[in-house]
Amino acid sequence: KKEYNLKEFTTCESTLMMLQKAAAEGVDNAFFRAAEMKPCPIGMESACCKHCAMGPCRLNPKDPYSRVGVCGATIDTIAARNFARMVASGAAAHTDHGMTMLDVFRDVVNGKIKDYKIKDEVKLREVAKSVGIEVEGKETLEIAKELYHELEKTYTQVEGEIPFAKRVPPKTLETWRKLGIVPRGAMREIMELMHRSHMGVDQDYRNIVLQCSRTALADGWGGSMVATEISDILFGTPKPLVAAVNMGNLKEDHVNIIVHGHEPNLFESMIDSVNDPKLIEKAKEAGAKGIQLLGMCCSGAEALSRHGIPHAGNFMSTEAVLVTGAVDAMAVDVQCIKQGLSTVAKCYGTRLFTTNPRCKIEGVEHIEFHEREPRKCTDKIVEMAIERFKNGRPDRIVIPPRRDFGVHGFSHEYINYMLGGTFRASYKPLNENIINGKIRGVAGVVGCTNPRVRQDWVHVELVKELIKNNVLVVQTGCSQIALAKAGLMKPDAAVLAGDGLAEVCEAVGMPPVLGLGSCVDNSRILIACAEMVRIGGLGESIADLPVAGAAPEYMSEKAICIGQYFVASGVYTVFGVTFPTIEGTKFHKHLFEELEEMGLGKWGFATDPIEMAHKMIAHIDKKREALGIMG
Ligand code: SF4
Ligand code: FE2
Structure with a gap:
């Protein structure tokens, strides 16, 4: 196996520790595979079509109009x-x-x-x-x-x-x-x-x-x-609560269970299971001090927001966390579940379970989850985890020590309440602070992590630059976990904000970065945008608002869809990593310019976090100017 400079893969200390362990123990994972597998240069620029059996047809990304597909497609x-x-x-x-x-x-x-x-x-x-x-x-x-x-x-x-x-x-x-x-x-x-x-x-x-x-x-x-x-x-609708993220939430003397996926129903039932006195007793009989439940990915972000359940890490940490050897069971449902988890779980004797009929993995045990009898599945998984704690743990367990505390659970309803106070719940103060310039605008920073870029780095640097420039940041999904690990979800992170934003944060007692939950909770950002328009003073449509969005380390098709609905809703949305268009083509120009001229938002692209931040800020300033609230 090649030697890698592991620090280039991630800025997450815990993930780095686990990658070092994985490298020493010869355990493969998505970071190593990404380094081995160079992306196809034609596919990366979306210049290849395999929609019929006359093809696949490959055009030349360097000279995209030099040829067409067999059918004539440009x-x-x-x-x-x-x-x-x-x-x-x-x-x-x-x-x-x-x-x-x-x-x-x-x-x-x-x-x-x-x-x-x-x-x-x-x-x-x-x-x-x-x-x-x-x-x-x-x-x-x-x-x-x-x-x-x-x-x-x-x-x-x-x-x-x-x-x-x-x-x-x-x-x-x-x-x-x-x-x-x-x-x-x-x-x-x-x-x-x-x-x-x-x-x-x-x-x-x-x-x-x-x-x-x-x-x-x-x-x-x-x-x-x-x-x-x-x-x-x-x-339950989330309300702010203090919760911990990162791998240090694993406990060596406890039975550790991770739920990773997207649908909260599995997670909610697992919460009941791990709190069942009978199962806790069983865990104690097996020699454990108790049962520790953690989330990962989006259902984890929801459980973090709603119930304060600790979160072990974002998408690019799901294999790494298994390398600790401390995870007794991982239950997955749908979306963002790497098939590679199966191999890593086997290396460390972790019991991995699929639970949703839509998502089975070859060679992985399936215990189907039915909402009419949810505990049947989740109790069974807890029992299997206890069994593994007792008989299947590896000789060496290494738990990275970091736990990062922050405030999570800012639903749209709570932001309304927080800004307006009980009797005049409203976004009015937010709009006022945008109009008076203390807050320059609002940015949604969301989306995945991707081994093609250094994990968490673009998220964190982008958000720091935005808040420094008085842009209030709202977050969901894996991006939220990246910033939580960096400690920016605490009210005292306001010291990193520009003077205006810091003043508002201090007055309200809120952090400059608000975590809203999972990827589907991007809908909370849409509702917040609609509310900002309704309150008045910032234009008549979402496209008038001084707001912008970004998914700097995205990887999934879901992210592309989210980007497109933000753009269609009127938001300038900047993606990183790579974008499936070729600059200079008509299609690219359509997405990056013409949609805005049609009254919608538009796409943007940048890989450098500072450049990305300033593209977003320039857009926010353009909207402020159009509203006549510059300076
Ligand atoms: Fe695509 Fe047309 Fe080629 Fe078929 S012939 S693969 S549709 S470009
Ligand atoms: Fe997600």
């Missing part, structure tokens, strides 16, 4: 279709997740599921009102039934507008209507996008991008938003 058609397939897949992932949450909600409402309940009735009523359901004088269950039927349309409706279109600022909605991109139902939009990107159908990149927007909006204002809202209703 670089713009090929890149737009590839992009469309990414959007469709990403939207499908989020909407399938959201639909699962809605299935659970339906069965809770009709009494078939007894292990979950409606936990947040206030939120239930608020969400129902927001989609036009009359709530006065009605029982909770009645409202819940109506809400179920209304929200089902998010997925299944074939004509009309998805229910949460009612939350979109009128002028933004007007632009969408004019362009014909208000989503009908997610299934329909994803189906149409898959159809249109088939060989020989839509061959006008601008027309393809319209359907990309419509499909992506069916995710952001549809599938993802339903996932967030229903999860809040069933499991």
Whole structure:
């Protein structure tokens, strides 16, 4: 095996320690594989099409108009279709997740599921009102039934507008209507996008991008938003709490269980299982002091936000954490689950379980999770973890010592409350502080980590530069965990902020970086944007707001879909790592310039965090200038 400079792979101390251990013990992982596997230069620039058996056709990324595919498809058609397939897949992932949450909600409402309940009735009523359901004088269950039927349309409706279109600022909605991109139902939009990107159908990149927007909006204002809202209703709306991240939350003398994935239902049941006195007793009989539950990735970010459950690390740490040898069991559900986990788990005797029928891994034990009997699955996994603690631990366990504390759980509702105080809950103070210039604007920094860039580095440097320039940062997903590990989720991180932002943070007692939860919780950012427009003073549409977004270390198709729904909603959105277009092509220009001229947002690209920050700041300043609030 080659010698690597491991420090180039990550800035996360714990992950680095584990990579050193993995290298010494000959354990392969995604960092090492990325170093071995150079990306295909044609595929990387999206200049290759394999949509039919006359191809695959490869164009020349250095001279993209020098040839066309066998069918005659140009670089713009090929890149737009590839992009469309990414959007469709990403939207499908989020909407399938959201639909699962809605299935659970339906069965809770009709009494078939007894292990979950409606936990947040206030939120239930608020969400129902927001989609036009009359709530006065009605029982909770009645409202819940109506809400179920209304929200089902998010997925299944074939004509009309998805229910949460009612939350979109009128002028933004007007632009969408004019362009014909208000989503009908997610299934329909994803189906149409898959159809249109088939060989020989839509061959006008601008027309393809319209359907990309419509499909992506069916995710952001549809599938993802339903996932967030229903999860809040069933499991509670997050409120700020102090919680710890990083691998130091593993306890050598405890049975350690990690839940890694995206759907909170598995996690919620696991919380009940690890708190069951009978199972705790069993763990003690096996010689453990107790059971330690940790999250990873997005369901981990939700459990961190809702319940303060410690989080072990983000996407690029999921293999590394197993190298500790301390993880007795890891349960996964869907999305961002590396197949490589299976090999690493075997090296250390960690019991790895898939739980969702959508996501099995060859050679990995499957214990299916059913919401009607959730404990059957999660109790079993706890028992297996206890068994491994007793009989299967490796001789040497190394737990990186770091635990980083911070404040998490800033839901849209809480931000409203925090800024406005109990009796005048409102975004008004935020808008006022933006207008008076103490806060320059708001940036959403979100998304994955990716072994093609140094883990966490771009996230952390980007956010530091933004807050230094008085840009308030909101976060979700793996990016949030990167900043939590860097200690920026604490109110005293305000010392790193510019004077204006620091003053607001100190007055309110909030950190300059607010963690909102998982990737589907990017919908909370959309709702916050809509609220900023509604309060007034910052323009009439989301595209007028001094805001910007970034996914600096993204890797997934879901991220591309999220980027597209932010762009279609009116937000300038900058991605890092690599972007699936060729500069100088018409398709690239369309995404990076023309969409803005159509009243939407636009894409941006940068790999250097400081350059990325200043692109975002320049955009925020441009919007401030247009609003007449410069200086
Ligand atoms: Fe080639 Fe056209 Fe077939 Fe794509 S659809 S593989 S460009 S012939
Ligand atoms: Fe995620």
